[in-house]
Amino acid sequence: MGKDKIPGKTIYRLSIYHRCLRRLEDAEKSTISSSALAKAAGVNPAQLRRDLTYLGTFGTRGLGYSVLELTTAIAEILGRAHLQPVVLVGAGNLGAALLRYEGFHKEGFEVVAAFDAAPDKVARRGISIPVFDVKEMPEMVKKQSVRLAILSVPVEHAQSVANDLVNAGIQGILSFSPTVLQVPKEVTVNSVDLALELEQVSLFVKSADQAVPDLRLEPPLSEKPSP
Amino acid sequence: MGKDKIPGKTIYRLSIYHRCLRRLEDAEKSTISSSALAKAAGVNPAQLRRDLTYLGTFGTRGLGYSVLELTTAIAEILGRAHLQPVVLVGAGNLGAALLRYEGFHKEGFEVVAAFDAAPDKVARRGISIPVFDVKEMPEMVKKQSVRLAILSVPVEHAQSVANDLVNAGIQGILSFSPTVLQVPKEVTVNSVDLALELEQVSLFVKSADQAVPDLRLEPPLSEKPSP
């Protein structure tokens, strides 16, 4: 059994495999081969098998993997991530959309509170989560021991709000600001920069009919800036 | 001069450097050292210098890089990405927020049209872009030779709409669906899965106080599924 540490990239892919497997559970198939699952997940079959060895040996040679068993095994690794409370700061355009987004809940996260500099102005349509003034954030975060935050404030306030979050005890931030947040090294930041992601697509496309790079492709992964 | 191909990861970081530089242009400084810029971008100075060698030699030993010169050089590489028309499909909750998002425009992209299965139901507040029925998408995309698309439809329609986009001539898709799109290999897909990104943050946080992985960290990059 691989008591080795699991590489970050593998963890990322495990999440993807898990998604694919859950979709297969509905179907009749009770086993799946590495090549079938790999195709669904968009990776190389050998890579999939390699990734799974971090969980131990599950497959049956000549047959494949038990969908149920595999799903459970991956969930055991990833499971700890779920059912965690999250706060959201910045309920503006994007933030409000995130509050309405059901995907977080589907993955087992609960957004327990939202904060905004102008809570009165927030478009609350379709939002069931209470929106408080950002001034109340530190107290509420501390009281409820929330460790995760979604940061969707305007870029010019991102760093200062991030500081407040860290001071309040937040340990992980999913940021949507197009800036590199400076945080203590014990705090995890994952930055999703929408325009930058679009730019990357564009560059890859251009490369097809112009004389540009070879662009080896890789799945997104978390980023962690220096302290 | 490095006429080598530029690695995808370097391209990604070049975008980040470019952002940081533009912010510095306002400031008085006309030169910047690799360590200063690296700190702002959250990377190792050696890595920054290595990345920049793909553009040629710009720095002045003992001094640093000319902010202006560097900005121009990077823009020349990335520039082709900008000023491209983009269409958005799926103007629901998230899609509508993306239509209001100014970041794309700031980076030089123009969302020329949006499409939805039920264009009447779209909340148009704050949206200046016309929203058409998705049935009109193929024709408009072809007519205007649009090559980039933002895909923000519900997950169950993602693959089928992606197929339509590809058939209409789209060559790059920025997808927000939590699924792996199957597209021809000449089409670039970059997938931003919000719940998955939050899950990654969570896993990294957990690892701090529990016995979980070592998690080597990396910046996000594009993903490209198999044909």
Next chain:
DNA sequence: TCGTGTGAAGACGTTCACAGCT
């Protein structure tokens, strides 16, 4: 025979450490 599990090789990316220019 089919498909897993894995050693070994290879590709890739990062970082060190220092020579050399200003």
Next chain:
DNA sequence: AGCTGTGAACGTCTTCACACGA
């Protein structure tokens, strides 16, 4: 002295290719 540019070392990730079990 300060900082770039880069050979070389290192570490990590991916992929091949095949032995082995069902």
